[in-house]
Each structure stands twice: as C-alpha cells, then as structure tokens.
Amino acid sequence: MWLPLALVLLAADALAVKRHDFKTCEQSGFCKRGRALAARAKAASSTWKSPYSVDASSVAISAQKSSFTASVVSSLYPEIKFELEVRAHDDGTFRVRMDEVDGLRKRYDETAKWALIREPTLSDAISWKQTKKEIKATNPKSGVEFRVQFAPLRIALSRNGKEEVVLNGNGLLHMEHFRLKDEPSPEQPPVENQEGEEQVVMEPPVKPNAWFEGDQPPQWEESFGGQTDTKPKGPESLSLDISFPGHGHLYGLPEHATRMDLPTTTGENAKYKDPYRLYNLDVFEYEADSEMALYGAVPLVHAHSTHSTVGVFNAIGSETWVDVDHPTSDSTETHWISESGIMDVFFLPGPTPDDVFMQYARLTGTPALPRHFALAYHQCRWNYISSTDVREVQARFDQDDIPFDVLWLDIAYAPNHKYFIWDEKTFPDPVDMFNDVAAFGRKMVVIIDPHLKKDTTYPVYKSASEKGLLVKPASGSGEYDGWCWPGSSAWVDYFNPASWDWWQGLFKIEGNNGDFHWRQSTTDVFIWNDMNEPSVFNGPEITMPKTNIHHGGWEHRDVHNINGMLFQNATAQAVMHRTDPPQRPFVLSRAFFPGSQRLGAIWTGDNLGTWEHMAIGIPMVLSNGIAGMTFSGADVGGFFGNPDPEMLTRWYQVGAFAPFFRAHAHIDTKRREPYLLDEPFKSIIRDVIRLRYSLLPVWYTAFRQASVSGIPVLRPQYTVFPHDPKGFSLDEQYYIGSSGLLVKPVTAPGIAETEIYLAEAQPYYNYFTAKIYRGKRSGTNVTVPATLYQVPLLIRGGSIIPTRERPRRSSALMARDPFTLRIALDASEQAEGELYLDDGNSYEYEKGHLVWRKFTASKVAKGPLKITSEDMAALQGGKNVVDGVDVVPFGSQAPNAFRDAVQGVRVENVLVYGLKSRPTKVSVGGAEIEWEFTEGAAAKSSSEGTATILRIRDPAVKIVNDWSIEVAF
Numbered sequence: 001m002w003l004p005l006a007l008v009l010l011a012a013d014a015l016a017v018k019r020h021d022f023k024t025c026e027q028s029g030f031c032k033r034g035r036a037l038a039a040r041a042k043a044a045s046s047t048w049k050s051p052y053s054v055d056a057s058s059v060a061i062s063a064q065k066s067s068f069t070a071s072v073v074s075s076l077y078p079e080i081k082f083e084l085e086v087r088a089h090d091d092g093t094f095r096v097r098m099d100e101v102d103g104l105r106k107r108y109d110e111t112a113k114w115a116l117i118r119e120p121t122l123s124d125a126i127s128w129k130q131t132k133k134e135i136k137a138t139n140p141k142s143g144v145e146f147r148v149q150f151a152p153l154r155i156a157l158s159r160n161g162k163e164e165v166v167l168n169g170n171g172l173l174h175m176e177h178f179r180l181k182d183e184p185s186p187e188q189p190p191v192e193n194q195e196g197e198e199q200v201v202m203e204p205p206v207k208p209n210a211w212f213e214g215d216q217p218p219q220w221e222e223s224f225g226g227q228t229d230t231k232p233k234g235p236e237s238l239s240l241d242i243s244f245p246g247h248g249h250l251y252g253l254p255e256h257a258t259r260m261d262l263p264t265t266t267g268e269n270a271k272y273k274d275p276y277r278l279y280n281l282d283v284f285e286y287e288a289d290s291e292m293a294l295y296g297a298v299p300l301v302h303a304h305s306t307h308s309t310v311g312v313f314n315a316i317g318s319e320t321w322v323d324v325d326h327p328t329s330d331s332t333e334t335h336w337i338s339e340s341g342i343m344d345v346f347f348l349p350g351p352t353p354d355d356v357f358m359q360y361a362r363l364t365g366t367p368a369l370p371r372h373f374a375l376a377y378h379q380c381r382w383n384y385i386s387s388t389d390v391r392e393v394q395a396r397f398d399q400d401d402i403p404f405d406v407l408w409l410d411i412a413y414a415p416n417h418k419y420f421i422w423d424e425k426t427f428p429d430p431v432d433m434f435n436d437v438a439a440f441g442r443k444m445v446v447i448i449d450p451h452l453k454k455d456t457t458y459p460v461y462k463s464a465s466e467k468g469l470l471v472k473p474a475s476g477s478g479e480y481d482g483w484c485w486p487g488s489s490a491w492v493d494y495f496n497p498a499s500w501d502w503w504q505g506l507f508k509i510e511g512n513n514g515d516f517h518w519r520q521s522t523t524d525v526f527i528w529n530d531m532n533e534p535s536v537f538n539g540p541e542i543t544m545p546k547t548n549i550h551h552g553g554w555e556h557r558d559v560h561n562i563n564g565m566l567f568q569n570a571t572a573q574a575v576m577h578r579t580d581p582p583q584r585p586f587v588l589s590r591a592f593f594p595g596s597q598r599l600g601a602i603w604t605g606d607n608l609g610t611w612e613h614m615a616i617g618i619p620m621v622l623s624n625g626i627a628g629m630t631f632s633g634a635d636v637g638g639f640f641g642n643p644d645p646e647m648l649t650r651w652y653q654v655g656a657f658a659p660f661f662r663a664h665a666h667i668d669t670k671r672r673e674p675y676l677l678d679e680p681f682k683s684i685i686r687d688v689i690r691l692r693y694s695l696l697p698v699w700y701t702a703f704r705q706a707s708v709s710g711i712p713v714l715r716p717q718y719t720v721f722p723h724d725p726k727g728f729s730l731d732e733q734y735y736i737g738s739s740g741l742l743v744k745p746v747t748a749p750g751i752a753e754t755e756i757y758l759a760e761a762q763p764y765y766n767y768f769t770a771k772i773y774r775g776k777r778s779g780t781n782v783t784v785p786a787t788l789y790q791v792p793l794l795i796r797g798g799s800i801i802p803t804r805e806r807p808r809r810s811s812a813l814m815a816r817d818p819f820t821l822r823i824a825l826d827a828s829e830q831a832e833g834e835l836y837l838d839d840g841n842s843y844e845y846e847k848g849h850l851v852w853r854k855f856t857a858s859k860v861a862k863g864p865l866k867i868t869s870e871d872m873a874a875l876q877g878g879k880n881v882v883d884g885v886d887v888v889p890f891g892s893q894a895p896n897a898f899r900d901a902v903q904g905v906r907v908e909n910v911l912v913y914g915l916k917s918r919p920t921k922v923s924v925g926g927a928e929i930e931w932e933f934t935e936g937a938a939a940k941s942s943s944e945g946t947a948t949i950l951r952i953r954d955p956a957v958k959i960v961n962d963w964s965i966e967v968a969f
C-alpha cells in the first residue's frame with residue numbers, strides 16, 4: 001500500500017506512476033557509465049578488446065581438480081589485481097567469482113551466503129586442463145565444456161562444440177577498483193548530475209581507461225530528487241556481458257511488469273528505453289508495461305532455444321540494471337551493471353527448462369511446501385476495520401455459501417501503526433475474534449511491517465533500540481530515522497543474527513519471558529510482511545539511503561535487494577517456532593530475492609484495477625515462477641480503483657488459476673466482497689471460487705512437486721514443449737503442475753471465445769463439457785468458448801485429475817471429503833495422474849506421514865480398460881523421489897498417521913472421457929458396479945464434439961488403498 005489518499009479517488013485510468021520519483025539509467029551514475037561503455041564497445045566493435053586478462057602463470061588448480069584460482073589484471077590499471085575463482089559442481093553447474101585483491105576496501109561478498117541453501121558440492125569427476133592460452137574442463141556426465149580463455153579473459157560454456165553461454169565475449173567486463181577520492185580522474189573532473197540534463201555526447205576519449213569510466217560522472221557524489229548519496233566508498237560498480245549464442249528467448253529476471261519472453265531494451269528495436277532495473281522499490285501505481293524496478297529482484301535468466309535451455313544466476317544484491325538485446329532472432333545478449341559487490345556468477349547448463357529449474361533449486365532451495373489453507377481463497381481489504389466487521393464479513397460469505405479460508409487485517413488494527421498492538425476500541429477481543437473465525441477451520445493473516453514507530457512507549461521499538469538491533473545512519477552510530485506509516489520510524493537490521501531470536505520472541509504466544517510478546521494472538525494467525533523493500537516515504541526513491549549502515553559495517557547499497565528477504569525469513573522462523581514441534585508458517589512478503597521461495601508467498605504489489613493490469617499479472621506470475629518464486633499471485637480486483645462487475649468477475653477467474661489467490665483493495669475503493677455483487681456476477685464468482693476449492697488436490701500436488709524439484713507450479717507452454725518454437729512467447733496460457741490442466745484466463749472485456757494453442761497431436765477436453773479439441777503435431781489454435789461464466793480450461797488427453805467436489809465453507813472442512821477422478825484418455829487410450837496429500841500443517845510429511853498415489857488408466861487393443869491406484873512410495877522403491885530429486889526415504893510399511901487418519905476417504909465418482917465404445921461391464925475385484933455411458937466422440941478418432949463419458953458412481957474404493965477397476969467391452 002502507499003500514501004496519497006486523495007489521489008486514489010480519481011478514476012483508475014487517470015492514475016499513473018510518478019516516474020520522476022524513480023531514477024532512469026541516465027540518472028544513475030554507475031548505470032550511465034555502464035551503458036556508455038557498452039555504447040563505445042559497440043561503436044568500436046571490430047577493434048574493441050577487453051582489457052582484462054588472466055595471468056597464465058598464476059593458475060592454481062585445487063587438489064581435487066574441480067576448481068582453480070588465477071590472477072586477473074586489467075591493462076587499464078596494471079597495478080590493481082583481481083582474483084578469479086572457477087568451480088565445477090557435482091550437478092554440472094559452474095561458478096565464477098572475481099574480487100579485487102588487497103583493495104583499498106573490501107567488496108561485499110556475502111550475497112551468496114544469503115541466497116544459497118549451502119555451498120554446492122564440488123564435482124569429483126572434473127579435472128581442469130591448462131594450456132598456454134586457456135584452461136578448460138568437460139563434465140563427463142553432461143558433456144558440457146567450460147573454458148576460460150586468458151587474453152582477453154573470456155569464459156564460455158559449450159555443448160557439442162557450440163558455445164551456449166559466453167561471459168565477457170563483448171568485452172564489457174569491468175570491476176571498478178576502490179580508489180581514493182583525490183585520485184585524479186583520468187579525463188574530465190566529475191560534474192553534478194542534474195535531473196533532466198542532456199545526455200553527454202560520447203566522443204572517443206584519448207586514454208583507454210577513460211573509455212571505461214573516466215569521463216562518466218558522477219562517481220563520488222550523486223543527487224537525485226533533492227537527496228544526495230555521498231558515496232563514501234566511491235565508485236565500485238561491476239559491469240558484465242553475458243551472451244547466449246543460438247538462444248533467441250530470454251525469461252526470468254523478475255520483477256517487472258512485462259511479457260514473459262523479455263522484450264529488448266537496447267539496440268535498434270528496443271521496446272524499452274532503459275535496462276531492466278533490479279532494485280526493490282515501492283512503486284506507487286506502477287505501469288502495466290515497463291522495464292522499471294518493482295518490489296522484488298531475482299538476477300536469474302533462462303535463455304531458451306529449440307535445442308537447449310541454459311541459465312545464469314548472478315548472485316548480486318546491490319542495485320543492478322540489465323540490458324537485453326537480440327542481435328539476431330536466435331541469439332541474446334545481456335549486459336549487467338551492478339553498483340557494488342563481487343562477481344559471483346553461476347552457469348546453469350540445462351539442457352531442458354526443467355533441468356535449469358532443478359539446478360537453480362539445488363543452489364537456492366526449492367519453494368517451501370505451503371500450508372494447505374494457503375492455497376485456498378484469501379479475502380483481504382485495507383481495511384476490515386473492527387472485530388465486528390470481521391465477524392460480519394465472515395457471516396456474509398457463509399450466508400451466500402461462498403467459501404473462503406483466510407481473512408486479512410491490514411494496517412488499521414494497530415493504533416498509530418504500532419504492529420502487534422491492538423486498537424482497543426475497534427479490536428477489543430482479538431483472541432475471541434480469531435477463535436470465531438477459526439471455528440470454521442479458517443485462519444487470519446495480520447500485517448506486521450518492518451518500520452517501527454519511534455516511540456519509547458512502544459515496547460517493540462524500545463526493546464530493539466535498547467538491544468542495538470536497528471539500522472544505523474551513514475555516520476555508523478545511532479538509529480536511522482525515516483518516515484513511514486507511523487511517522488518517524490526505525491528499522492530492525494535483520495542482517496544482525498542477534499535480531500532473529502529477538503524477533504522470534506515477539507511471536508511467542510504462551511509464557512512470559514519478561515519482555516513484550518504477542519499474547520493477543522493464536523496459532524491460527526499468520527503474517528503479512530509488506531513495505532519491506534524497504535519503503536521509506538521520505539527516503540531516496542521511497543526507500544532507504546544507500547549510505548545507511550548494516551551489521552558488519554556494510555552499506556545498505558551492498559545489500560538493498562537482500563534486505564526484504566531477511567525480514568520475511570525472520571518472520572517465517574518466528575511463526576514456525578510458535579509451537580513445538582514447529583508448524584509450517586505462512587508469511588506473505590512484497591519484497592523478494594533468490595532464496596525467498598524457501599520462505600513463503602509473494603504478490604505482485606499494488607496493481608491497478610484495469611484490464612491491462614489484469615492481463616500483465618499473468619506473465620508476471622509466470623516470470624516469478626521461472627525465477628523460483630512460484631507461490632505468487634496478483635491482487636484480485638486490482639488494489640486501486642473500482643473494477644466494474646465484469647472486470648471483477650474475470651479477475652476472480654484469473655486469481656483462481658494463480659498459485660496465490662487473494663482479493664485485496666485500497667482503503668478508498670468501494671467494498672467489493674463477492675457477496676456484494678448482483679447476479680449473475682455473484683454466482684459466477686461463487687462458482688469459480690468453488691472450482692478453486694474442488695481443484696485444491698491438483699494445486700497441492702503441484703506445490704508438492706515444486707517443493708521437491710523447483711519446477712514451478714505454473715508451467716508456461718515452452719517448459720512443457722521446449723522444442724516447439726510456436727510456444728516460446730506464449731504467456732497467456734499455462735499448465736498447472738504436471739496435472740495436464742491447461743488454462744487461459746480471459747483478461748479483456750466483452751469476450752465470448754478465445755484461442756488456445758495446442759502443440760501436440762492429442763485430444764484436449766473442455767473441463768466443464770468434455771468437448772474434444774484436437775491438437776496437431778505441427779501446433780494449432782482451437783477456439784474455446786469464453787463468455788463471462790466460462791473459464792477456458794482444458795484437460796490434456798492422457799491426464800487424470802483428482803478433485804473434491806462438495807462445496808464447503810473452508811478447505812479445512814473438506815479434509816475427509818471423497819474424491820472424483822476425471823480420466824481424460826489420450827489418442828492411445830491411456831492416462832495417468834498423481835495425488836499428494838498430507839496433514840497440510842506440520843512437518844510430519846518429512847517422516848513419511850503422507851498419501852501419495854499414482855493413478856493409471858490403460859487400455860490394450862480389444863482388451864479391457866484398467867484403472868488402477870498405486871502407492872507412489874512403493875513405486876519409487878521406498879524412496880521419496882519426485883522429478884529425479886531424492887527427498888526423504890520412506891516405506892509403505894512405515895508408520896503413517898496421516899494415512900490412518902484418512903483411510904475411510906472414498907473415491908465417489910470416476911469419469912472417463914473418450915472411450916471408443918460402450919462397455920459391457922464395470923467391476924472392482926470381480927464385483928460388478930454401477931455405471932452409465934453417454935455416446936460421443938472417441939479420443940482415438942478424429943471426430944469433433946463432446947467426448948463419450950463413462951460415469952462410474954461410488955466404486956467403493958478408498959483413496960489410500962491400491963485398487964483396480966476393470967472396464968470390459
């Protein structure tokens with residue numbers, strides 16, 4: 001959320017981002033220098049040569065042969081030394097680090113420490129071989145070759161003799177060494193950077209080092225928007241070019257309001273003027289099509305082509321700008337310009353999209369398996385103003401039979417924005433309120449922001465201040481004072497490990513440790529961490545000054561993008577450890593960084609209630625997922641503005657197919673809870689929320705897969721069909737996990753039908769009507785009905801979809817409900833599916849307390865169709881393996897309290913789509929059971945129309961058991 005209330009009364013389409021609050025590249029000294037360097041390199045392309053080279057005599061290969069170090073020098077500053085370290089990891093990834101040796105100061109080198117789950121294991125199969133000109137190694141498992149050429153320094157990853165990733169191929173590598181302020185600049189003296197100043201015309205300078213930095217002010221001091229960054233350490237930026245020869249598509253790099261297949265930012269056909277900016281910012285009323293920075297930053301890209309996918313993860317936590325160019329339609333070049341920090345780059349060799357997801361997840365962790373309720377519908381608003389309001393909202397949902405799981409409280413519960421403290425007038429009975437909501441199995445989420453009101457009567461601030469846990473101003477002593485919701489505020493320094501236990505202590509519900517802690521809470525309360533970029537209303541670009549000092553003496557500049565993740569981590573740890581044994585936390589964050597996926601959910605921030613924002617939310621969520629942040633969603637309805645009923649209805653259909661499904665609205669918008677709508681809108685929204693609930697088994701299974709593999713819950717077309725170029729830019733339709741559900745939500749008004757792209761010669765089935773759409777091997781669009789009450793949702797032939805179809809008030813009340821299986825046969829009359837269940841709350845699943853089934857439907861020519869359910873654990877030989885990743889071993893004989901708890905749960909309905917002919921008998925264990933058959937089109941034919949439907953009612957089989965249903969012909 002953000003300030004000026006009066007503004008928001010305007011119509012949504014009159015709203016616009018205040019661009020002048022935020023820097024352009026031209027207004028950012030180091031970005032301007034980086035871009036100038038690139039411009040000159042391009043202008044001098046044939047003669048341009050990187051000044052950086054490896055001293056061949058310095059190469060030292062480690063004893064186990066998988067890594068080496070070497071000295072690097074730049075001909076611009078021969079007296080400055082850099083050390084390069086290259087490591088080959090077990091799983092085929094490579095890591096390249098470079099730092100200045102014995103510099104005047106130390107560069108920040110701890111970014112990877114926060115992002116990585118552990119130091120990756122070095123390979124024992126690789127050995128580096130050095131020649132006069134280069135050092136290289138081949139990974140015998142993958143066949144990938146990694147080569148470091150010495151002069152000039154050039155690093156390339158190749159497969160089958162072809163380069164796929166090249167670092168410094170364009171010679172833009174430049175690490176500005178630390179220097180003294182009075183060291184004369186090689187060319188002109190620094191000049192003040194004025195806003196709106198004309199771009200300096202770049203004549204080739206005389207001295208070569210000036211080509212790099214000398215004439216590109218300002219280096220030491222920089223002003224913007226009336227605030228001055230004094231840059232006490234001087235320039236220390238890092239420029240890197242990374243090319244992807246043969247790869248014409250680039251994905252990732254969130255968070256930006258742009259297409260999934262990232263448009264170019266430089267070169268002749270640049271769509272945007274500036275590079276993509278990674279700098280966590282609270283951008284008020286952000287644009288729906290822009291390269292501007294937003295709330296989170298993941299410096300990870302995937303480059304894709306028909307022959308392979310490769311990735312680069314640049315572990316950098318300072319402000320970073322990334323130019324993207326496609327010099328040809330099948331190549332990509334990127335230029336990364338970072339303000340500070342060491343070079344620490346990971347090469348992810350793929351070769352499939354899933355491989356890159358898994359490689360990145362092995363580095364930075366998989367997404368946490370969420371609480372089950374967190375996948376249901378969340379109702380939020382700024383603000384539900386009292387406990388009476390909360391109870392009324394709950395009652396209205398129940399009156400209209402609209403399910404919801406979580407009711408949210410924004411900032412108004414806390415007097416003067418003193419989080420953890422209840423406003424006694426409006427929330428006199430918080431614990432009773434929580435319990436009333438929890439009576440239906442529901443939860444509440446309460447906002448806790450990172451700014452603390454500077455008021456010594458506020459125990460949270462007082463304690464943090466006394467313990468010296470607050471972020472310091474540039475002077476390095478005292479407390480930084482900034483302006484946020486509570487007025488004058490301080491921020492806890494979560495880089496200080498001492499803050500973690502202290503923060504955990506605040507969330508303890510029971511006991512009395514002498515300090516303030518949150519007694520007026522319950523274990524049904526979860527947390528929303530907003531404003532953690534951090535947002536500072538009177539700070540430069542609405543955030544913290546870069547000169548602020550964190551634990552260890554590091555400037556905020558060095559760690560800005562990491563900051564929000566540490567806050568979410570501290571909260572997630574605190575929520576988890578409220579109980580013993582710990583329970584899975586749920587914490588929503590707005591800011592994020594690599595590793596945040598381990599902690600909880602994020603959302604796309606303060607979007608606008610416009611069709612453009614609704615539409616861009618889908619690629620944004622896909623891009624977040626590509627970069628690990630799979631538990632994400634956009635606010636349903638749009639935060640600002642008053643969507644008309646059609647827009648709001650469509651927005652629910654978008655939200656119901658996002659991993660995180662929450663409606664939210666600004667304080668100045670009209671109330672828009674679904675029960676307030678007139679018919680038919682109310683019923684359509686009720687239906688789509690119920691649809692989400694019925695599909696929770698699919699969502700939970702997809703999250704389970706993501707939590708062990710890193711493969712996102714929403715799978716863009718190119719990840720499922722990596723060899724079909726027609727799908728590489730599709731970012732409006734996507735698959736849900738490996739379920740076979742394919743959806744394309746409508747994001748425009750007045751739509752009656754839509755085109756869905758099918759990439760294979762298989763039947764797809766309309767989820768609601770079982771109408772068949774025939775795909776083609778060469779790819780084809782099919783037209784799917786999409787009037788207001790219709791969600792374009794297809795089942796891929798060959799899939800089995802488990803659902804729970806009894807409408808309930810909350811997902812908790814469905815825990816014992818029976819299942820329906822929709823079996824959508826493929827063209828050879830086969831199908832399979834998966835179901836994962838556990839208690840949804842605890843970590844007992846790690847010990848094997850879970851139910852994990854594989855369903856198969858298989859027909860051999862002229863024989864019966866056999867529908868079976870098998871224990872996935874047994875199929876995996878007692879190993880808990882998903883997508884090739886070994887998790888925790890368990891056996892089907894091991895104690896399994898969860899299986900015991902749900903052993904009575906039945907399959908109540910089996911629907912088989914696309915059988916060729918009417919069966920003669922359906923039986924389980926020889927006993928005939930009830931069925932009916934509707935004539936129609938067969939999976940195995942080319943005819944159009946509705947599929948044949950075999951409906952088997954109550955086959956009396958249990959979800960936890962092995963069984964087989966035989967359909968005879």
Ligand SMILES: *[C@@H]1O[C@H](CO)[C@@H](O)[C@H](O)[C@H]1NC(C)=O
Binds near residue numbers: 114500565
């Ligand atoms: C998260 O918190 C745990 C324990 O408090 C700590 O060990 C870990 O380093 C933290 N990670 C991040 C990314 O903050």
Ligand SMILES: *[C@@H]1O[C@H](CO)[C@@H](O)[C@H](O)[C@H]1NC(C)=O
Binds near residue numbers: 726755757780781
């Ligand atoms: C399918 O339709 C989309 C528009 O919805 C279009 O961009 C695309 O080119 C079409 N693809 C084919 C193969 O016809």
